[in-house]
Amino acid sequence: MSQDDNRHDSSRRTFLATAAIVTSAAVLGLRPRRAKAAALPLLSQSNSPLAKSMGYEPDAQNVNRAKYRTYARGEHCAVCQFFQGASGEKAGYAGCQLYPGFRVAAQGWCASFTARS
Numbered sequence: 001m002s003q004d005d006n007r008h009d010s011s012r013r014t015f016l017a018t019a020a021i022v023t024s025a026a027v028l029g030l031r032p033r034r035a036k037a038a039a040l041p042l043l044s045q046s047n048s049p050l051a052k053s054m055g056y057e058p059d060a061q062n063v064n065r066a067k068y069r070t071y072a073r074g075e076h077c078a079v080c081q082f083f084q085g086a087s088g089e090k091a092g093y094a095g096c097q098l099y100p101g102f103r104v105a106a107q108g109w110c111a112s113f114t115a116r117s
């Protein structure tokens, strides 16, 4: 075996070891976080006094418009700057920076709504 062959084998081993570490980190580090987020309870007025005081509704169409006059048609969590899911998401749930430990509905709304810029 020549020196070139040895160098080539060494580079290949280094590449494979790095790929294995990166893959392991991805599997061990990212999957549990996603699993934890998916396991968070859904926010409701009955399980969060803050949500109750902010008039959170999982469906923005049910917002009490007489009480929350700032609500404007089209406002919902998926277009709020505090929503941690994809912007403009039509359905589903994701975290909200203002309600740690819960997931909010993409179509939900609360009085802290702030449009994404």
Ligand code: SF4
Residues within 6 Å of the ligand: 056, 076, 077, 078, 080, 081, 082, 083, 096, 097, 098, 099, 104, 108, 109, 110, 111, 112, 113, 114
């Ligand atoms: S702060 Fe925004 S994302 Fe969070 S619950 Fe209220 S409207 Fe939804």
